[in-house]
């Protein structure tokens with residue numbers, strides 16, 4: 001019986017593996033990791049920071065695929081169980097009729113969610129530098145481009161799964177045009193997903209594993225106590241950045257108010273496929289499925305900018321970790 005309550009739908013077929021005996025960490029990895037290897041589809045150089053959502057009794061996903069020109073694009077995929085995927089060999093396309101907005105030709109780090117009456121995809125889009133693209137779909141076949149949410153430069157645009165105070169709501173991480181050596185999480189709201197404002201500061205780096213920059217990860221998970229935000233925290237080293245996962249609890253009505261935050265990382269790069277690859281030492285979470293019936297949470301994360309991993313936890317483990 002879980003102590004804390006998830007708000008939202010039950011996902012009876014959520015991917016799940018029991019916590020290994022003797023495990024003391026709040027999150028444990030799938031024994032089948034990496035669930036998507038780097039060369040899973042032809043011409044892929046690597047497949048990593050990717051997102052999944054329940055769809056038609058199974059799951060749909062949007063995957064970051066860097067091809068053998070080393071250009072990153074989004075590909076859709078489908079799975080009956082969230083673990084075994086079929087990923088389209090061709091990149092996704094978006095309707096986009098305004099000639100004054102750059103047409104989608106590449107993108108990365110997608111997030112995907114169900115909001116009110118349709119699915120939305122947000123991702124890091126090209127518009128004179130990185131910013132947040134927004135598109136919607138009803139069927140995961142046709143994707144309608146809405147707008148770029150912000151001026152460049154911004155990354156990690158993460159929508160909330162319902163309106164807050166009557167507005168669409170988004171977390172993001174303003175950045176620079178390169179491997180940004182700074183970064184705080186901000187909150188913004190919009191009446192229509194086109195015009196964004198009323199920006200609020202949520203939280204910034206803290207000494208240790210999250211001392212260089214932080215960024216929102218999966219779609220925030222609604223609980224009776226607040227929004228559960230899984231995020232990434234970055235620490236610099238003489239050999240580059242180290243990306244770990246953290247967790248925080250945000251106020252339900254004013255999500256820029258942080259109720260609790262983990263002092264330690266909940267999961268850091270440790271396994272070989274996380275510490276070795278195209279970019280070593282990266283665990284980059286982009287999606288979480290949460291089953292309100294059991295409190296189970298399954299997290300999809302990119303490992304070493306090379307492969308996709310799956311990890312498991314429960315609402316209680318994460319809440320206890322912060323308390």
Ligand code: BMA
Pocket residue numbers: 049108109179180243279282284302305
């Ligand atoms: C960030 C993004 C992510 C990537 C991470 C680690 O700036 O580019 O896509 O996973 O760096 O390289």
